[in-house]
Amino acid sequence: MLFNIIVVSVYIAVLSYLAYIGYKGTKNTKDYLVGGGQIHPFIMALSYGAAFISTSAIVGFGGFAAFFGMSLLWLTFLTIAVGVLISFVIYGKRTRKIGHNLGAHTFPEFLARRFQSHGIQKFVGLVIFLFMPVYAAAVMIGAAKYFEIALNINYLAALFFTSVIVAMYVFFGGLKGIMYSDAFQGGLMFFSMLFLVIYTYAQLGGIVEAHTRLTGLAALPEVAEQLKAIKMPPVFNGWTAMPEFLSINWLVVVTSIVMGVGIGVLAQPQLAVKFMTVKSNRELNRAVPIGGVFVLMMTGVAFTVGALANVRFFEDTGKLAVVAAGGIDKIIPLYLSTYLPEWFGAIFMIMLIAAGMSTLSSQFHAISTAFGHDLVNVTRKSERQQVLINRLGVLLAFAVTLSLAYYLPKIWSGAIARATAIFFGLCAASFLPMYTGALYSRRISRLAAWIGMSAGFAVSLFWMCFVHSSTATALGICSALLDKASLFDKTCRWSYVDPIIVALTISAITTIILTFTLRQDLDQKHLDQTFNGI
Amino acid sequence: MLGLQDNSIFFAYILSIASALICVLYGILNWNRGADNEADEIRSEQEWENEEEAINETL
Numbered sequence: 001m002l003f004n005i006i007v008v009s010v011y012i013a014v015l016s017y018l019a020y021i022g023y024k025g026t027k028n029t030k031d032y033l034v035g036g037g038q039i040h041p042f043i044m045a046l047s048y049g050a051a052f053i054s055t056s057a058i059v060g061f062g063g064f065a066a067f068f069g070m071s072l073l074w075l076t077f078l079t080i081a082v083g084v085l086i087s088f089v090i091y092g093k094r095t096r097k098i099g100h101n102l103g104a105h106t107f108p109e110f111l112a113r114r115f116q117s118h119g120i121q122k123f124v125g126l127v128i129f130l131f132m133p134v135y136a137a138a139v140m141i142g143a144a145k146y147f148e149i150a151l152n153i154n155y156l157a158a159l160f161f162t163s164v165i166v167a168m169y170v171f172f173g174g175l176k177g178i179m180y181s182d183a184f185q186g187g188l189m190f191f192s193m194l195f196l197v198i199y200t201y202a203q204l205g206g207i208v209e210a211h212t213r214l215t216g217l218a219a220l221p222e223v224a225e226q227l228k229a230i231k232m233p234p235v236f237n238g239w240t241a242m243p244e245f246l247s248i249n250w251l252v253v254v255t256s257i258v259m260g261v262g263i264g265v266l267a268q269p270q271l272a273v274k275f276m277t278v279k280s281n282r283e284l285n286r287a288v289p290i291g292g293v294f295v296l297m298m299t300g301v302a303f304t305v306g307a308l309a310n311v312r313f314f315e316d317t318g319k320l321a322v323v324a325a326g327g328i329d330k331i332i333p334l335y336l337s338t339y340l341p342e343w344f345g346a347i348f349m350i351m352l353i354a355a356g357m358s359t360l361s362s363q364f365h366a367i368s369t370a371f372g373h374d375l376v377n378v379t380r381k382s383e384r385q386q387v388l389i390n391r392l393g394v395l396l397a398f399a400v401t402l403s404l405a406y407y408l409p410k411i412w413s414g415a416i417a418r419a420t421a422i423f424f425g426l427c428a429a430s431f432l433p434m435y436t437g438a439l440y441s442r443r444i445s446r447l448a449a450w451i452g453m454s455a456g457f458a459v460s461l462f463w464m465c466f467v468h469s470s471t472a473t474a475l476g477i478c479s480a481l482l483d484k485a486s487l488f489d490k491t492c493r494w495s496y497v498d499p500i501i502v503a504l505t506i507s508a509i510t511t512i513i514l515t516f517t518l519r520q521d522l523d524q525k526h527l528d529q530t531f532n533g534i
Numbered sequence: 535m536l537g538l539q540d541n542s543i544f545f546a547y548i549l550s551i552a553s554a555l556i557c558v559l560y561g562i563l564n565w566n567r568g569a570d571n572e573a574d575e576i577r578s579e580q581e582w583e584n585e586e587e588a589i590n591e592t593l
Contacts, residue, residue, distance in 0.1 A: 070538070073546035080553040085560065093568070100582050105589055211537030218539075241540035276582065281568025285561060292557025300550050373589060 004151075007346035011353075014184065045290035046186030047358070048274045052083065052265065053189070053298040054359030055142025055352050056135075060416025061299070063328040064257060065306030066321040066335075067414065069239035070214075071253050072303040078262025079299050084291040087266055092275040092284045094439040094534065099276040101532050107269035107366070108374040110276075111431070114438040114530060115446045116522060120453070125374030127430060127457065128269050128366055133397050135423035136363045137404035138416045140166065141329065143356040144405065145416075149333035150349055155409070163402055165353060166360050185354035190297055192344075192351040197301040199340065200308055213311045215240045226320050239307045248496050255498035256421045264424025264500065267432040270366040302332070309335040328414035367397045411474045418470060421498065426464075429456035429503035433511035442531065445521045448514035456507025463499035471499075 065072040095110070104110035108128065112121030140162055147158035204210035217223055218238030227236055233248035243249035265271065278284055306321075309331055313324045325334040337345055371393030372386065408415040433452045437444035464471040466478045472486035479485050488495045535544045 070543050071546070073543065073550055076550040077546055077553055080550060080557065084557055085553065089560070103582070103585065105582075105586055208537040213537075215537060215539045238539055240538040240543050242542045277586075282564075282566065283568075285564035285568050287561075288564075289558040289561030292554040292561075296550060296554040369589065 003343065004346045004349065008350055008353075011350040042286075042290055045287035046294065048271060048287070049291050049294040049298070050186045050189065050355065050358035051274065051362040052079075052268075052271055052359070053295060053355065054139045055146065055356040056138045056359070056416050056420045057299055058193075058302045058352065058355060059142035059145055059332045060138060060329060060414070060420060061257070061261075062302035062306035063322075063325075063331040064414055064417045065303040066309050066331040067328050068243070068249060068253050068257075069241065070303065070307045071242050072257060072306075073300065074254075075258045075262050076296065076299040076303055078258060079265065079295050080292050082262055083265040084288060084295055087271075088275075088284050088288050088291065091266060091272070091435075091439065093281045095272055095275040096278060096281070096284065097534055098439065098530055101530055104276070105273075106369045106373055107272045107431075108370060110272070111434065111438060111449075112374075115434075115449045116526060117446050117450070120446075120450065121374045123453070124269070124431065125370040127426070128370035129375060129393070129397065131423055131426055132270075132363055132367050132370070133401040133404060134419050136360060136367070136397075136401040137408055138419035138423075139356050139359050139363070140401060140405040141409055141416050141419075143352055145329045145409075146333040146336075146349065146352050149330060150337050150345060156406070159402070159405055162356070163398075163405075166357065167398070185358055186294065188347075188351050188354050190294060192348055193297045193301040195344065196305055196336075196340070196348070197297075199344075200305045203339070204308060204311055210308055210311065211240055213315075214308055217310060217314060222318065223314070223320065226323055230320075230322060239310060246493065248493070251493060251496035251498075255496070255501050256425075257417060260421040260425040260428075260498050260500045263432070263504070264421075264428040267427045267430075267435050268424070269370070269427065269431075270362040272435075273366070274362075305335070306332060309339075312339050327409075329409065329416050364394055364397065368394045371397070412470065421500075422464065422471065425498055425500035425503070426457070426460050428500055429460040429507055431456075432504065433508045437511055437515060441515060442527050443520060444511070444515045445518050447521060448511055448518050451514055452507045452511030455510045456503050459506050460499045460503035463502055467494060468497070468499055469495035 061072060061075070098104075098114065099110050102110070102113040104113050106125075108121045108124035111124055112118060140159070143165075144155060144158040144162045147153065147161055148155050151158065151161075153161070201207050201210050204213060215238060218236070218241075235244045235247055236249060237243060243253055275284065278287070309321045312335065313319055313321045317324050321331045321335065322328055325331040336348055340348070368390050372390035376389055376393070404419070408419055412418050430453050433456065434444070434449040437449065437452075465475055466472055466482075466487050469486050469488075469490060472478045478487065486495055535541070536547065538544045538547065
């Protein structure tokens with residue numbers, strides 16, 4: 001315990017020092033842009049990666065991998081191929097250029113200026129303000145679950161501890177995203193995960209031996225009994241095999257986790273704005289390798305170690321990881337505090353604080369700009385009123401996030417991954433088709449963008465409230481109105497198809513058809529300005 | 535392969551590493567590309583940064 005306190009104190013001291021020299025060194029933006037160009041892509045990639053990968057990915061999705069197995073590695077593949085390569089090269093470069101051409105500073109403002117519609121800005125701002133807290137709650141739960149196990153305190157105390165650190169970080173300067181501390185935190189995350197994977201494989205006898213032991217686990221009769229006891233849906237093929245095609249497990253893993261997050265990453269408001277912070281496409285090119293390796297080290301390690309945790313738990317206690325931990329979200333924290341050296345536990349704790357804070361700060365930055373800049377449009381008011389309105393918005397969102405972080409674990413096992421997937425899916429269904437059109441099509445009209453976005457949002461919300469079993473049950477709207485948990489019963493496969501599959505398909509088809517059939521309602525001069533230099 | 539029961543997991547494992555390597559390769563091949571009009575880029579970035587700072591001041 002004393003060792004933990006010393007390590008955390010040293011970490012906070014280093015962070016404060018780096019924040020100070022970073023702030024001092026970059027006070028003059030022009031000096032930074034002209035002179036400090038060398039460091040920019042590295043910082044951008046780490047800041048993007050650290051904002052994308054959080055306690056949610058490591059604790060939540062790592063726990064999901066312990067439950068469902070290494071099939072989650074398809075998500076690792078998508079987060080690199082789609083979340084870094086396609087995102088930076090296909091989306092990032094044009095977002096940066098068009099964003100600068102139109103003078104946009106937030107994701108809602110980007111879409112609004114592209115389609116010359118204040119309504120779009122307010123709608124997108126409202127979606128972010130209302131739903132981003134669900135994702136922020138997922139990140140908070142991840143950190144709190146770790147503190148619950150590592151510090152041996154109850155969940156409420158752990159959540160309080162987490163929220164105090166978050167409040168300090170977010171309200172006292174964390175929003176500015178100081179570059180040296182971002183790089184330090186990213187570096188810390190990288191080396192902690194590198195140690196974690198090497199140590200885990202070494203303890204289990206090497207890569208092939210570790211995988212073989214995990215494969216062998218599924219065939220044991222005691223394991224079958226435990227799987228039955230935890231109500232694992234049939235047919236479970238083991239931790240090193242894909243679930244049976246179109247089975248309930250397959251639908252959860254592929255539609256919610258792999259597709260929901262892997263595709264959803266393209267339309268994340270807090271990540272898209274990062275592209276507008278670099279000075280040229282060269283910086284984005286240089287950010288690709290750093291981002292790719294960083295994301296592999298974060299998600300690849302979390303999902304592999306999560307699945308392999310079953311071997312350690314079973315051989316030691318005779319229990320599967322989820323049984324030993326008493327819940328999906330507790331697996332990674334328990335594994336780390338039981339099987340890793342004590343000194344690493346302290347390092348990992350500050351790494352998780354780093355991972356959580358970098359994501360939460362960009363989330364609350366997105367929420368507060370969505371509220372103050374996009375939704376309320378405070379620029380028309382006095383400076384004092386502006387600051388007051390922004391603070392009110394963040395405080396409100398913070399209170400909602402905290403309440404969700406308290407209640408969600410009570411209603412869902414694996415609340416972190418589910419809550420993350422909801423937000424990613426909703427963003428993809430509502431914004432991805434219009435965002436893609438905004439970047440690549442001169443034909444897409446304001447009306448086409450509006451209808452496509454509304455269709456994606458409406459279908460997504462309907463599917464969540466009335467069809468998708470886990471969200472419909474949690475929200476309770478269907479049971480209040482129709483007296484049943486969801487429109488289809490639990491044996492129907494549609495109940496497990498994630499909203500993103502249906503909603504994104506409908507919004508994409510709607511947007512494409514309307515792009516080619518509706519008359520262009522944006523003037524030629526605006527389109528020339530938008531695509532100037534592309 | 536690699537002690538994994540299912541080929542599709544093996545592919546996911548390999549493709550994850552391969553895609554990270556492709557990212558590295560892409561970065562090396564394009565390290566100096568995309569900075570043609572650096573003076574213009576810096577000017578437009580400067581304007582954008584000034585506006586961004588003004589927005590952040592109110593947060």
